[in-house]
Amino acid sequence: MDGDDRVFDDRTPGVEEYEPTATYLSYTAGLGLAVLLTIMSFVVAQTNLLWSPGVPMGLIVLAFAQIGVHLVFFLHLGSGPDHTNNVVALAFGVLIVFLVITGSVWIIANLNANMMDMPVHLQH
Amino acid sequence: MTITAIERAPAALARGRGGGGPAPKRTVVAYGFWIFLLSDFVLFSGLFAAYAVLSANTAGGPTGAELFNLRNVFIETMCLLLSSYTAGLGALSAERRRQDRFLIFAALTFVLGAAFLVIEAREFARMVSEGAGPSRSAFLSSFFTLVGTHGVHVTGGLIFLLYMVAQVVAKGLRGAVLRRLLCFSLFWHALDIVWVGVFTLVYLMGAR
Numbered sequence: 001m002d003g004d005d006r007v008f009d010d011r012t013p014g015v016e017e018y019e020p021t022a023t024y025l026s027y028t029a030g031l032g033l034a035v036l037l038t039i040m041s042f043v044v045a046q047t048n049l050l051w052s053p054g055v056p057m058g059l060i061v062l063a064f065a066q067i068g069v070h071l072v073f074f075l076h077l078g079s080g081p082d083h084t085n086n087v088v089a090l091a092f093g094v095l096i097v098f099l100v101i102t103g104s105v106w107i108i109a110n111l112n113a114n115m116m117d118m119p120v121h122l123q124h
Numbered sequence: 125m126t127i128t129a130i131e132r133a134p135a136a137l138a139r140g141r142g143g144g145g146p147a148p149k150r151t152v153v154a155y156g157f158w159i160f161l162l163s164d165f166v167l168f169s170g171l172f173a174a175y176a177v178l179s180a181n182t183a184g185g186p187t188g189a190e191l192f193n194l195r196n197v198f199i200e201t202m203c204l205l206l207s208s209y210t211a212g213l214g215a216l217s218a219e220r221r222r223q224d225r226f227l228i229f230a231a232l233t234f235v236l237g238a239a240f241l242v243i244e245a246r247e248f249a250r251m252v253s254e255g256a257g258p259s260r261s262a263f264l265s266s267f268f269t270l271v272g273t274h275g276v277h278v279t280g281g282l283i284f285l286l287y288m289v290a291q292v293v294a295k296g297l298r299g300a301v302l303r304r305l306l307c308f309s310l311f312w313h314a315l316d317i318v319w320v321g322v323f324t325l326v327y328l329m330g331a332r
Binding site: 013023024028030031035045055062067070086089090096097103104105108 | 154155157158159162163165166169170172173174176177194198201202205206208209212213216310313314316317320321323324325328329331332
């Protein structure tokens with residue numbers, strides 16, 4: 001433990017209690033970064049700056065970066081010991097989201113690959 | 125760590141480890157709301173998964189590349205992002221008991237959120253009038269469900285915001301009102317996070 005006067009409390013999500021002077025700045029920095037990442041996403045999607053088969057991966061990376069910016073600068077999620085509960089809950093949420101999305105896509109892609117072509121008379 | 129350090133700061137060691145008495149009400153309320161928001165993300169993950177699975181099944185109807193107007197989507201994105209920013213500044217003003225500033229930022233947040241909804245509603249109306257409504261194909265069903273659910277959340281957020289402004293005006297910036305305001309700003313920032321997923325997966329990837 002470093003200082004004598006620092007209290008190790010549970011941190012409230014969405015609040016930056018220990019840096020009262022840095023808050024307007026942190027929101028503005030977050031806005032700047034988020035706008036930058038949004039513009040990058042739109043530019044990457046509409047031009048050929050990236051090798052075109054790599055564009056979806058590039059967009060996913062940019063989206064994760066922007067979500068990270070939102071979590072840190074707007075929701076004030078940090079890595080300190082006072083944030084343990086919030087981050088553990090988030091990690092569980094991310095796990096479920098990941099399982100639902102990749103699990104569905106994986107399974108349905110396999111089902112599609114194993115599906116027989118529909119006979120012509122059944123197609124409308 | 126030495127014994128003396130433990131004796132000097134017993135509360136510091138106990139807090140966050142289940143001891144030392146309950147956490148402040150503010151922390152408990154915000155943590156509970158955080159759990160709710162994470163469950164909302166799980167709800168959206170189901171809709172995202174449905175869209176990802178069905179987005180290629182256009183049943184001979186229009187595709188995303190033919191329907192989406194990325195200029196509008198960019199304006200929508202900026203509206204929502206700026207409203208998240210003004211909501212954050214409003215929450216800060218409320219924390220500092222600056223009611224006048226809070227009301228200005230709340231008004232800005234409301235206008236930007238409403239602008240987002242108007243653009244989205246016009247986009248939906250245009251698509252339906254072109255015969256690209258939710259019943260046209262599996263792609264469009266999943267599109268309207270995912271984007272529409274987000275739109276319903278934004279609508280709910282605007283109602284939440286009006287309700288909070290009424291409380292601040294009627295009761296002032298006291299403890300219980302500040303806790304509810306904290307929940308509102310968490311909700312509003314979370315909607316912006318969901319929108320990042322929507323514009324990336326649905327619009328930017330769909331328009332290619």
